[in-house]
Amino acid sequence: MTTDLIGHFGRFGGRFVPEALIGALEELSLAHQEALTDPTFQVELMELHRTYTGRPSIITEAKRFAEYCGGARIFLKREDLNHTGSHKINNVLGQALLTKRMGKERIIAETGAGQHGVASATAAALLGLECVVYMGEEDTKRQALNVARMKLLGAEVIPVTTGSRTLKDAINEAMRDWVTNVATTHYLLGTVAGPDPFPTMVRDFHKIIGDESRTQMLELIGRLPNAVLACVGGGSNAIGIFYAFLNDQSVRLIGLEAGGAGVETGKHAATIVGGTPGVLHGTRTYVLQDDDGQTRESHSISAGLDYPGVGPEHAYLHEVGRAEYQAITDDEAMEAFSLLSKSEGIIPAIETAHALAGAMKIGKEMGDESALLINLSGRGDKDVQTAAQYFGIPL
Amino acid sequence: MSLLEESFDLARAENRALLIGYLPAGFPTLDRSISAIKAMIEGGVDVIEVGLPYSDPVMDGPVIQRASETALNNGFTTRDVFKVVATSPVPTLVMSYWNPIERFGVEEFAQELRKVGGEGVITPDLTIEESQSWISSTDKERLHRVYVVAPSTKDSRLTEVSARCSGFIYAASLMGVTGARTDISSAAQALVERIKKVSKTPVCVGLGVSTGAQAREIAKYADGVIVGSAFIKMILESNSESEANLKVKSLATELAAAVRR
Numbered sequence: 001m002t003t004d005l006i007g008h009f010g011r012f013g014g015r016f017v018p019e020a021l022i023g024a025l026e027e028l029s030l031a032h033q034e035a036l037t038d039p040t041f042q043v044e045l046m047e048l049h050r051t052y053t054g055r056p057s058i059i060t061e062a063k064r065f066a067e068y069c070g071g072a073r074i075f076l077k078r079e080d081l082n083h084t085g086s087h088k089i090n091n092v093l094g095q096a097l098l099t100k101r102m103g104k105e106r107i108i109a110e111t112g113a114g115q116h117g118v119a120s121a122t123a124a125a126l127l128g129l130e131c132v133v134y135m136g137e138e139d140t141k142r143q144a145l146n147v148a149r150m151k152l153l154g155a156e157v158i159p160v161t162t163g164s165r166t167l168k169d170a171i172n173e174a175m176r177d178w179v180t181n182v183a184t185t186h187y188l189l190g191t192v193a194g195p196d197p198f199p200t201m202v203r204d205f206h207k208i209i210g211d212e213s214r215t216q217m218l219e220l221i222g223r224l225p226n227a228v229l230a231c232v233g234g235g236s237n238a239i240g241i242f243y244a245f246l247n248d249q250s251v252r253l254i255g256l257e258a259g260g261a262g263v264e265t266g267k268h269a270a271t272i273v274g275g276t277p278g279v280l281h282g283t284r285t286y287v288l289q290d291d292d293g294q295t296r297e298s299h300s301i302s303a304g305l306d307y308p309g310v311g312p313e314h315a316y317l318h319e320v321g322r323a324e325y326q327a328i329t330d331d332e333a334m335e336a337f338s339l340l341s342k343s344e345g346i347i348p349a350i351e352t353a354h355a356l357a358g359a360m361k362i363g364k365e366m367g368d369e370s371a372l373l374i375n376l377s378g379r380g381d382k383d384v385q386t387a388a389q390y391f392g393i394p395l
Numbered sequence: 396m397s398l399l400e401e402s403f404d405l406a407r408a409e410n411r412a413l414l415i416g417y418l419p420a421g422f423p424t425l426d427r428s429i430s431a432i433k434a435m436i437e438g439g440v441d442v443i444e445v446g447l448p449y450s451d452p453v454m455d456g457p458v459i460q461r462a463s464e465t466a467l468n469n470g471f472t473t474r475d476v477f478k479v480v481a482t483s484p485v486p487t488l489v490m491s492y493w494n495p496i497e498r499f500g501v502e503e504f505a506q507e508l509r510k511v512g513g514e515g516v517i518t519p520d521l522t523i524e525e526s527q528s529w530i531s532s533t534d535k536e537r538l539h540r541v542y543v544v545a546p547s548t549k550d551s552r553l554t555e556v557s558a559r560c561s562g563f564i565y566a567a568s569l570m571g572v573t574g575a576r577t578d579i580s581s582a583a584q585a586l587v588e589r590i591k592k593v594s595k596t597p598v599c600v601g602l603g604v605s606t607g608a609q610a611r612e613i614a615k616y617a618d619g620v621i622v623g624s625a626f627i628k629m630i631l632e633s634n635s636e637s638e639a640n641l642k643v644k645s646l647a648t649e650l651a652a653a654v655r656r
């Protein structure tokens with residue numbers, strides 16, 4: 001879907017970075033291209049996925065939860081069952097292997113909810129790499145448990161105290177580290193945003209989700225699903241499950257963004273639904289920004305979706321109409337969170353709950369003949385404190 | 396010939412490097428940024444670089460980050476940058492990340508800057524591959540286009556980027572972000588020498604320069620010396636506008652003496 005050599009998706013994507021990083025991006029691009037066609041690399045990665053990640057992940061039909069979705073059949077792609085509890089590990093293992101291939105010994109990563117940080121720290125431990133994770137000071141407080149996890153895994157966590165002290169500022173700080181230490185360090189970006197080749201490379205490491213799902217659905221129900229749904233922060237789990245279905249025109253692809261307190265209130269993180277085209281973190285995409293092009297702060301109950309940008313390929317899929325994007329409010333997400341927990345015995349990540357809330361709407365719209373495939377991107381253990389607070393459960 | 400090009404010629408005739416001073420517009424307030432620039436010029440700065448504060452300055456260290464944040468909190472808007480440029484009696488360029496320019500309108504930005512007498516724009520995160528509309532707009536308004544190259548930039552790319560620069564080429568003295576350093580790395584001189592092999596455009600060195608001794612060293616091999624964070628620090632460390640401007644002026648005086656070979 002990349003339409004040229006420097007990573008454009010239509011008018012989106014590209015590279016907006018200091019010259020200092022161009023060499024590293026070219027090196028990474030080349031390593032990624034070579035790895036794609038190198039059987040040794042592919043075998044090594046698949047073997048890790050089989051024996052470490054726990055792939056292929058299963059599909060669970062959610063029969064009781066389906067009752068809240070207008071009777072549509074609901075299929076959950078269980079990325080929550082991966083090692084470290086989310087889809088993030090797919091990308092992290094791929095990039096960590098590339099890091100070794102490029103002869104670098106240090107990785108840096110940004111994290112919001114802590115899931116990508118934990119996955120990065122995990123891969124670093126497994127492959128013997130030094131790991132530094134940048135995390136907004138606000139988020140280190142919201143996700144204290146994940147900070148401890150990263151430290152237990154041997155990573156250094158650096159709280160970021162500039163700007164809004166959240167994910168966006170953690171990315172800024174990681175970029176500054178990278179500009180300074182690029183000769184020895186790989187920036188292991190956690191989503192399909194950033195300058196080329198990140199959007200393409202991270203997608204390629206996640207497309208295994210859709211590849212597996214497509215085959216599994218054909219085996220399970222003898223046909224393709226009517227719609228595929230996923231939550232969208234930066235957009236990695238969504239593009240991962242969408243990609244195999246892009247050419248199946250009968251399949252609706254639906255991304256659910258974080259609507260926070262409601263898009264109309266301005267307190268949200270629904271970048272495509274409520275943002276405008278601009279440049280952020282090295283790529284042209286939809287951005288939450290003011291009239292002067294200053295980035296606006298995003299708001300979401302889910303730290304992993306709390307980002308004022310989005311991957312450029314989603315901006316493109318939106319513009320050409322191949323995928324649809326809708327906003328889910330904090331309250332709608334928390335209702336779906338609770339319903340899935342009680343009807344299926346699966347506690348989802350709050351990020352993922354946005355996709356589930358989307359299924360409740362889309363299922364009612366599409367009716368009981370339809371089959372919906374949902375990317376269950378992560379498990380909710382990390383969110384127990386936030387959810388308990390939300391529902392008034394004393395801790 | 397542009398005013399900027401005349402300044403380079405004059406400096407060459409006087410056997411010295413050009414001194415370029417950076418300050419963000421609107422820091423700490425719009426009026427004070429204008430008076431601080433005046434103090435810089437009184438102290439001997441030849442060319443002014445006016446920063447356009449941005450919410451996500453990935454090429455900047457803590458000092459410029461803090462100054463940008465202050466300016467934005469005090470209500471800076473893109474139009475203010477033109478007000479500051481308009482008051483400057485010496486050749487003046489704007490330094491801006493790309494998104495505020497794109498948001499303002501690429502052509503409109505170039506037109507406005509030309510109208511207030513700006514000489515050009517330094518764009519630290521705009522790559523030549525993404526520059527089509529920028530090149531046509533700046534050409535049309537006869538504005539200088541300055542890209543920033545780094546010690547890691549390969550020779551083949553230096554040729555490509557230099558070919559699209561005019562006025563001068565900004566050579567980053569080191570791998571890293573803006574902010575004062577105690578030493579200037581040997582990478583700076585090597586980079587300038589590599590650029591000189593592929594381009595006749597003047598080369599100025601910035602990032603990390605803060606003292607007369609450093610400026611003297613760089614003036615030996617570069618056409619210009621760029622100082623930013625050190626001036627901002629003077630303002631941050633002062634208790635009043637008059638104290639800040641005195642300190643800014645005296646730093647400018649020290650640096651201006653140092654760039655004479």
Ligand SMILES: Cc1ncc(COP(=O)(O)O)c(C=O)c1O
Pocket residue numbers: 086087112113114115116190191192231232233234235236237238303304305349351352377378379
């Ligand atoms: C479980 C889970 N799902 C989704 C996301 C959002 O990221 P993306 O949109 O890149 O999939 C996160 C990010 O932290 C996450 O932890």
